[in-house]
Amino acid sequence: MTTQKTSQSRLARAWDSDLAYSFRKTPVAVVSAVIVLVLILGAVLAPWIAPLNPFDPASLNLMNGFTPPSTPNAFTGETFVMGTDDQGRDVFSTILFGMRISLFVGFSAVFLAIILGVTLGLLAGYLGGWVETIIMRVADIQLTFPSIMVAMLIFGIAKGVTPPEYRDQMAIWVLILAIGLSDWVQFARVVRGATLVEKNKEYVQAARLIGRSPVAIMLRHILPNVLNPVLVIATISLALAIIAEATLSFLGVGAPPTKPSLGTLIRIGQEYMFSGEWWILLFPAVTLLALALSINLLGDWLRDALNPRLR
Amino acid sequence: METPILSVRNLVVEIPTRHGILRPVDNVSYDIHAGEILGVVGESGAGKSMTGNAVIGLLNRPAHIKSGEILLSGQPIHSLSGDALRRLRGKRMGMIFQDPLTSLNPLLTVGEQLTETIMEHLDVSYAQALDRAVAALDEVGIPAARARINSYPHEFSGGMRQRVVIALALCAEPELVIADEPTTALDVSVQAQIIALLKRLCRERGVAVMLVTHDMGVIAEAADRVAVMYAGRLAELGPVRDVILNADHPYTAGLMASTPLASQGQKRLRQIPGSMPRLGQLPMGCAFSPRCEFAQDKCKQDPGPTRETCNGRAACWFPLSSTAKQEATQ
């Protein structure tokens, strides 16, 4: 950059870029992006837009239990868009709050995985030697196992380490740890590969010669080159992390019923599948599906747009 | 005069893109006769490979033939259906690719690839096909052909692999062979052998060869006539000796002056200023005019006609060697 561009021209350039063009020309990507944005907004603004706070016992009325969607309750006459569950909690509100937890865990886990993977990948690629051997060996071994299983295992171990009385409180953090630790390998591999390529280029050698510190070289020169693949992997990882969280919670080894995520809600809803209260299951399931599918479609589009050869 | 094996008439290839329609091949015409090698030369992106792909019907979408004709021994083939064209490929026209390392299927033996091609096009039994395959390898100079027929491509050296590729292109005895940069990926010592092989096969079998290359040395060595392409258009066409020693088109002249082979005696090689324009940004008039030292206003307005010159043809308002024989004929 030789001249200071105004932010407007930068925006204009961004709009004109191939990526933005491809985005506008891909209706699937646009629709997915809108859905993801709406869902994220709903989750962020949950405390303000949810009709009821499902975690506030004072707002609950057991008489409202099992009210079907958009039908007045037989005893209280109250109406709920998506009905209520066994305890009279508004399903719509629980979904908004559940999504909050799902998204929080998803984003945090991917963030953890990126930090861990990028750091270890840079170190392995740049330092080489035994550091690289150890990091990549561990990565290989971990990659032998499906990440959901690794996450379960880490969850189990972390749960064992936590004293029983704190387990419910800690569950969310344990989930983030478990999913994040199970997912760093891909980032590390990509970053290491790119680092190995960049490391030997002249400009890096030059930076080294003029005495730049290794940390500065890694951050300033090598990191920018790996942003594209990291972005693609991160998007797909986010969908996977949200699904992983939902799966763990569904299996009963994730978010506790006192702080239900979408997976927990589906687990609860499944119990009422046979007795006909379909709404308790259906709405959280559809929300989870929309969330995961939209993020996946976005990631798919991003991968194709940044790497047209794969199309 | 006898019917040429290949006759390309006013061929236009277009690629629709986001930024408009590109014409990698623009109004190109030439003939190739039996037993003749036509060299097609030009910088990368000049449209020489694209012409070859158009002839054999292997343009990658969205590139397509927009207009013009391609005649194979007088039969129009530019409008044939996919399957009809497939039957012609291999049988009546063969193609040799640039890189012998990647043009052979690594998981099939040389014999499998040869017999498959032979049995696709000729009505022979497997045993006969195998004999023909051995003969084909023998003809291109592979020692102990019978023993090596069951070898995999990776068991051959680079030069030997290119011989196998040539055997594959010729095994069903086509009339026309398109060789797309057949020597570019090879060592210099092997290049001469492959060129000699191509020349021999051309003479012995009377095959018409379209030799696409950017290497003037290869052209001088092998071709009978040469077509010079620039930015999708045919700049000049004529017998190889005349074009090299006495170019009509300023671009050809510049190209020759920058080639060691044709400029012996000169103290240093000359350069053509600038570079070939990208297809989306062609000037209005002659594509070469921005780089041409002789260009005048007329050149910048109108690409000009292709005229008969004493050498052959040149697409230039002011041919260098002589005054044009006559006014535009086409």
Next chain:
Amino acid sequence: MLAYILRRVFQSLIVLLAVGLVAFAMFNFVGDPVDNMLGQERTQADIERLRQQLGLDQPFLVQYWKFLEQAAQGNFGLSYRQGRPVADILAERLPATLELALVSGILALIGGVVLGIFTAIRRSGVAANVIMTVSLVGVSLPTFLIGVVLIYVFSVELGWLPSFGRGEVVDLGWWSTGFLTVSGLKALILPAIMLGLYQMTLIMRLVRTEMLEVLRMDYIRFARARGIREKSINFKHALKNTLVPVITITGLQLGSIIAFAIITETVFQWPGVGLLFINAVQFVDIPVMAAYLMMISVMFVAINLIVDMLYFAIDPRLRLDRKGGGH
């Protein structure tokens, strides 16, 4: 070639040792199993007795040695939760998981390869695009939701198939099979579909990507230039080259079926090792978790070895003695 195999076996042993270390660390540093086994009303005597019984009162090195010795013999001690030998529990649960994995694996492999080839060849066709879109939905769908939907449609609404359990099982002494009874087979259908579907979409997408990659190669263009029929180009020239990379990843996918069985088994209450594992995680039953981990590792490592062997069978470049030049 022998040297290569030996090296791979050696590497596999290292993987197993690393996993063994994790398992041992779990035994020693995670939680207090006594807490987990005894309820709220426990006396000091109860605790001491149990600690002794489980060998938790012994010094670190003794425990470590004992662990290695026992693990090599497949002995992982007593389940904290059930109080029975872990090996026995695993042995009686394993047939259920293996039968389920086998059926889903075959389903995933055949369906995935066939659909992958189809979508690659008919890349721009309507059917291929529909399949690709559906498969993307399939990949995005959490597998447990597929199971829930299957149960809702075929068990709750239609009532055709059971929603849980393994049906009637025939005991063959060392193996209990559900293949021999009608109810066993019926019970297998839904879990097998749920488990296979996800793997099938993954294999399909992988085959498609690889095949498209191969179809762009020079030798495919050259085959076209020789007038070879599309059928032969697709199934002879392209497919064979596609299979080489597909085999590795597919092999690993089949391995992960056993892991994903955890989810399927939970949804369908299928009495296999996966359900055992998830219960162990819930109750922090360390011996069961560790034993399951070791067992799965052995399986994965074995699958990886087999995949490597298959490589040699398909790619002649590897079969050859390396005579210089590399590959």
